[in-house]
Amino acid sequence: MVAKAKVTFLPSGRTIEVAPGTTLYKAAVEAGVELNSICGGKGKCGKCRAQVHGKYELDHLHPLSREELESGSFLACSTRVRGDVRVFIPDTSTAGKGQILTSCAATCRRPDPPVQKAVLELPRPTLNDNLADLERMLRGLRVKRLGEPHLDMAVLQELPVTVRKKDWRVTASFIRCGGCSRMVRVEPGDTTEMNHGLAVDIGTTTVVVQLLNLLDGRTIRTAAAYNRQISCGEDVISRIDYAAENGPGTLRRLVLETINMLIADVCVEVPPREVTSACVAGNTTMVHLFLGLDPTNIKLDPYIPVTNSPPPLTARATGLGLHPESPVIIVPGRSGYVGGDITADVIASGMHRRRELALLIDVGTNGEVVLGNDQWLVGCSCSAGPAFEGGEVRFGMRAAEGAIERVNVGKRFWLNFCTIGGTKARGICGSGLIDLISGLFTRGALDKAGRFRDALPGRIRPGTEGREFVVASGSETASGSPIVLTEADIKNIIRTKSSLYAAASVLVNSLGQRMEDVQKVYICGGFGNYLNIDKAVSIGLLPDLPRKRFRFMGNGALAGAALCVLSRRSAAEAAKVAAKMTYMELSVNASFMGEFTSALFLPHTDERLFPSVGRHPPGYDETKHDRSE
Secondary structure, three states: OOOOEEEEEEOOOOEEEEOOOOEHHHHHHHHOOOOOOOOOOOOOOOOOEEEEEEEEEEOOOOOOOHHHHHOOOEEHHHEEEEEEEEEEOOHHHOOOOEOOOOOEOOOOOOOEOOEEEEEEEOOOOOOOOOOOHHHHHHHHHHHOOOOOOEEOHHHHHHHHHHHHHOOOEEEEEEEEEOOEEEEEEEEEOOOOOOOEEEEEEEOOOEEEEEEEEOOOOOEEEEEEEEOHHHHHOOOHHHHHHHHHHHOOHHHHHHHHHHHHHHHHHHOOOOOHHHEEEEEEEEOHHHHHHHHOOOOHHHHOOOOOOOOOOOOOEEHHHHOOOOOOOOEEEEOOOOOOOOOHHHHHHHHHHOHHHOOOOEEEEEEOOOEEEEEEOOOOEEEEEEOOOOHHHOOOOOOEOOOEOOEEEEEEEOHHHOEEEEEHHHOOEOEEOHHHHHHHHHHHHHOOOEOOOOOEOOOEOOOEEEEEOEEEEEEEOHHHEOOOOOEEEEHHHHHHHHHHHHHHHHHHHHHHHHOOOOHHHOOEEEEEOOOHHHOOHHHHHHOOOOOOOOHHHEEEEEOHHHHHHHHHHHEHHHHHHHHHHHHHOEEOOHHHOOOHHHHHHHOOOOOOOOHHHOOOOOOOOOOOOHHHOOOOO
C-alpha cells in the first residue's frame, strides 16, 4: 500500500491525504480549498501562488521567475507533494468575496406555473363505494375536470398514508408539459397556498438561486456564490479538459455543492422539501456538468453536445436538495456554444416578440451574440477569452473585494479609482480595465494599436513585457507592490473586445442589415451589467449607436429561468426560441477573421464606425496641457 502524504492548507486549516506526486492544485480541489486558476491547473495563468513548507518538488516548466521562487512563491499546479506539507494560500490566490449580479428584470403579472396544485375533497370509502385509493383520487380529478395525469411510482407508494392523514383531503401537484400532465406529488390537507419555485442560473463563474412565490410572482430571497468549479479552470474549455482527464464526477459534485448551499440560504422561510419545482439555465457545458454528462464532444469538431434540450427531470435525478419528486426544468439551448442561458436572455428581453431589430450581447466568461426580432433569430458564440475575468492580464482578477472596478483618467494621467469593498487594491477587474484603457486612449497615452506613446516618469516605464503603466503605487495596494498595466495586457483586452465586436458585425452584415438598423442593444451577463457604455464604445467593444438604444438586462439568464418557472407560456416560448434560432458557426465563417482583424485597433481600423469617439491627436503631450475633467 502506497504511503499517503498529509497536506494542510492555511489559514483554513483543511487537511487531506494524497498520494506522493499529486500537485498541490489537485489536492486543493479535492480538499475543497478554492484557488484562483484561470487555466485549470495547466501552469499558464500564474494565479495559484502559494507558500509551501515541507517535502515537495517543482516541475521543470515552473513559469515563475527565479526571484519569485527565491522569495518563497510557488504555483500550486506546478508543485508536487513528496511528503507532509503545509501550504499557505494568500488572499491574492483565493476567489475572495465576489461582486455577483443577482438583480434581474423578470416580471410576471399573472403567474401560470408549469407545476400547479389542486385540492381534492375525497369521499371516504365504504362497502358500497369501495374504489381503491388511486382510482378514488383520479375520480376526484375528473370531477374537477383536471384530466387523468400520469403519475410517478413514488406517489403511488406514499398514497395510502397520504390520503388518510387529513381525513381524505389532499393536494395534488402536477406538471403540464405539452398535451399531457404528470402527477408529481400528493400532500395531505390543503397546501395550495404553499406553491414556491426556484430559478437557478449556473454560470461558468457564478451561480445564483432565487426563491419565488408561484402564486403572485414575488421574489422571496436571492443568493449567489462563485461556482466552486472555478478551482478546476476559469472557462468552459478548461472545464471540458478537466472532465476529459478526471471524468465529470468532481465537477458535478462541485456545482451541486454550490447550488445546494444556495438553496439552503434562500429557503429560510420555506423548507426545501416544500419547493414545488425548479428551472435551471446555463450554458451547454455547465448544464452537461450539472447533469453529469460527458462534455468532451462540445470541444471537438463539429462541436456536438449530448443534448441541447434535456427532458423534464426531478430533483432526485439531478441531485438538487429539494423534495425528490419536484420537477426540474432545464431551459433548452441551441448548440454547444449557444446554450440555455442565452435562450433565457432572449425570453427575458422579449426581443422575440417585437418587430424592431435587436441585438443581444451576453458579455461574460463566454461571449454570445443574438440578432433578430419576432420573425427570426440568429445566434453565435465567440472565443472572447478570460481577459475580462482576470485571465491573461498580469494583475487581472475577478470582480471581488479589492478589485479596481472604476477608473477615471484625469489631466496629466492623474488617476482616481475605486475598489470593490473600498479596500486596498488587489488587482483590476474587467470594468476597471475598460475604464483604464478608454481613459488612456482618449487622453492620448495609447495609440490605435494599444501601445504607449512615450515614457512618463512615475507612470509609464519600461517593464518585462514592454512598457507598463503604474495604476496603483505600493502604498495603495494590499500586497505593498505596485499594480501595473502592461502593453501585453492591453493586447489581450483588445483581442477580447475585437472578438465580441466582430461577432456582432458578422451577424449584422451576413443578414443584409446595417448596424444603424439595430434599434435595441440588450446587454446581459454579470460583467456586462457593470459596463460604462461610453467607455465600452470608445475602445470598440460595443457598436457606436445612440446611447438610448442600450438596455441593461441585469442577470438575463436568471430572469429567463424565473419566467419559465412562473409561466407555462414562457417555458413554451423558450422551447420555440431555441428551436427556431439559427446558429452561425463563426469558426467556418469566411468573413469573421477579416472583421476580427479590422477590430484589433482602438476603437477600430475604420474610425467612421465610431463617430462619437474623440481622442487627443498623435503627438499630443498631456503633461503640457492643463485640461480639467
